[in-house]
Amino acid sequence: MNTPIKPLQNCGKCGLCLGVCPVYRELKEEQASPRARLQLIKAFENNILESSPLLKQIISKCLMCGSCAIACPAGINHYEKFMDMRQKMVADLGENKEIKSLIFLLSKESRIRRGAGLIKLAQKLTPGWLANKYCMGNIPLKRFPELNPTPLRKKMAETIQPRGIKKGSLVYFTGCATNYIYEDTGLSMVGTLTHLGFEVIIPEDQTCCAIPLMFHGAQNLAVKNIITNIEALTTHKCDGILVDCATCGTALKNEYPALLKKIIATDPLETHQPWKRLAVKAEQIAKKTMDILSFIAAHRQELVFDKTTPNMGQMAYHAPCHSRNSFNLLPLVQNLLKELPFMEYSPDLDEATCCGGGGTFFYEHPEIAKKIMDKKLFHLKSIKANYWLTDCPVCRINLSGNLDESENIQVIHPITLIHRALKNSS
Numbered sequence: 001m002n003t004p005i006k007p008l009q010n011c012g013k014c015g016l017c018l019g020v021c022p023v024y025r026e027l028k029e030e031q032a033s034p035r036a037r038l039q040l041i042k043a044f045e046n047n048i049l050e051s052s053p054l055l056k057q058i059i060s061k062c063l064m065c066g067s068c069a070i071a072c073p074a075g076i077n078h079y080e081k082f083m084d085m086r087q088k089m090v091a092d093l094g095e096n097k098e099i100k101s102l103i104f105l106l107s108k109e110s111r112i113r114r115g116a117g118l119i120k121l122a123q124k125l126t127p128g129w130l131a132n133k134y135c136m137g138n139i140p141l142k143r144f145p146e147l148n149p150t151p152l153r154k155k156m157a158e159t160i161q162p163r164g165i166k167k168g169s170l171v172y173f174t175g176c177a178t179n180y181i182y183e184d185t186g187l188s189m190v191g192t193l194t195h196l197g198f199e200v201i202i203p204e205d206q207t208c209c210a211i212p213l214m215f216h217g218a219q220n221l222a223v224k225n226i227i228t229n230i231e232a233l234t235t236h237k238c239d240g241i242l243v244d245c246a247t248c249g250t251a252l253k254n255e256y257p258a259l260l261k262k263i264i265a266t267d268p269l270e271t272h273q274p275w276k277r278l279a280v281k282a283e284q285i286a287k288k289t290m291d292i293l294s295f296i297a298a299h300r301q302e303l304v305f306d307k308t309t310p311n312m313g314q315m316a317y318h319a320p321c322h323s324r325n326s327f328n329l330l331p332l333v334q335n336l337l338k339e340l341p342f343m344e345y346s347p348d349l350d351e352a353t354c355c356g357g358g359g360t361f362f363y364e365h366p367e368i369a370k371k372i373m374d375k376k377l378f379h380l381k382s383i384k385a386n387y388w389l390t391d392c393p394v395c396r397i398n399l400s401g402n403l404d405e406s407e408n409i410q411v412i413h414p415i416t417l418i419h420r421a422l423k424n425s426s
């Protein structure tokens with residue numbers, strides 16, 4: 001008997017997603033396109049195609065940037081379909097040992113902390129010639145950022161009082177990158193928010209947002225992180241939950257509620273109650289979560305800049321994919337940067353193109369990542385900026401990791417620059 005083909009998606013094969021896909025634009029092969037991935041998923045789900053290392057590789061050759069979903073006139077949610085398919089591929093074929101180790105590390109905060117300690121030690125002990133010779137993905141080891149001397153959440157009090165009269169309380173979800181790598185972003189977040197009159201609470205018990213686990217098919221482990229974060233973020237009364245990374249924002253705003261809904265829809269009835277309680281909390285978190293640049297744009301008039309701040313020169317902005325595609329933040333950030341009085345910024349045509357970082361994409365597919373990055377660098381360098389601004393830590397690692405020190409360009413989060421120009425900012 002012939003099994004009817006399931007209409008898994010309504011792809012009309014128009015090809016509009018091809019032109020926006022950073023991977024397809026480099027490889028120019030149909031199998032590297034979002035359209036082909038969807039067709040392969042459809043064939044797999046209809047039992048026409050079996051799991052195979054080749055199929056897994058094609059599915060993984062994707063930055064999970066979400067640009068295809070934005071361009072698609074049929075409204076297909078590529079992101080969700082790719083995430084589900086990755087999970088199936090990992091369930092059938094397993095994961096390579098490097099990614100397995102990363103997942104093991106990120107699924108428990110104590111392991112992340114120990115792992116960060118080991119990396120710090122390795123950074124200290126690795127001789128320069130070795131760090132120069134070897135790369136992680138497309139980035140030479142010597143150009144990886146040094147880890148924070150102390151994790152930010154250990155260094156800061158859990159509650160930091162505002163300057164002047166208190167206007168409200170904000171919970172800060174730091175994510176792993178700010179906690180362990182980029183403390184300058186975290187210190188600037190706290191400095192700017194307290195300058196604006198907000199009490200800042202940094203819950204000690206938070207952990208990795210779980211997006212890397214979800215991207216690599218480890219949904220069971222992701223759920224544990226999600227539960228930890230939901231409890232940590234709802235312990236304190238607050239007026240808002242702020243993130244400095246669009247990917248963490250995507251997790252809190254979109255992925256947590258979506259995953260919990262899915263669990264409730266597929267789980268036996270007797271286990272519904274705890275999941276429902278978590279789902280309610282996840283919805284509360286989603287409503288309260290805001291990225292720092294949107295928050296700053298809303299409070300722009302309350303920032304008091306130091307009039308003696310010297311002009312910091314030319315800026316270029318790199319818009320992270322999740323900030324553009326999940327939250328459409330690019331116009332807001334452009335307007336905010338244009339208004340800042342201590343720097344020169346004009347939008348550049350290339351600022352909305354992907355840098356090729358894509359979580360672990362730069363490590364798993366270094367040749368493609370390098371090609372994407374080379375084009376990005378060519379455009380960025382033509383602006384002759386002193387600072388490249390970006391609000392995603394992986395983009396920051398990728399951009400600065402592909403720059404030569406001699407170029408004398410700092411890659412930082414926009415909040416750091418804003419904080420530096422505030423009155424009494426130190």
Ligand code: SF4
Pocket residue numbers: 010011012013014015016017018034035038071072073074075076
């Ligand atoms: S844009 Fe949408 S409908 Fe068009 S080919 Fe891509 S997935 Fe299919």
Ligand code: SF4
Pocket residue numbers: 020021022023024033034037061062063064065066067068069078
């Ligand atoms: S998510 Fe990005 S990289 Fe992946 S298929 Fe879509 S456009 Fe291409």
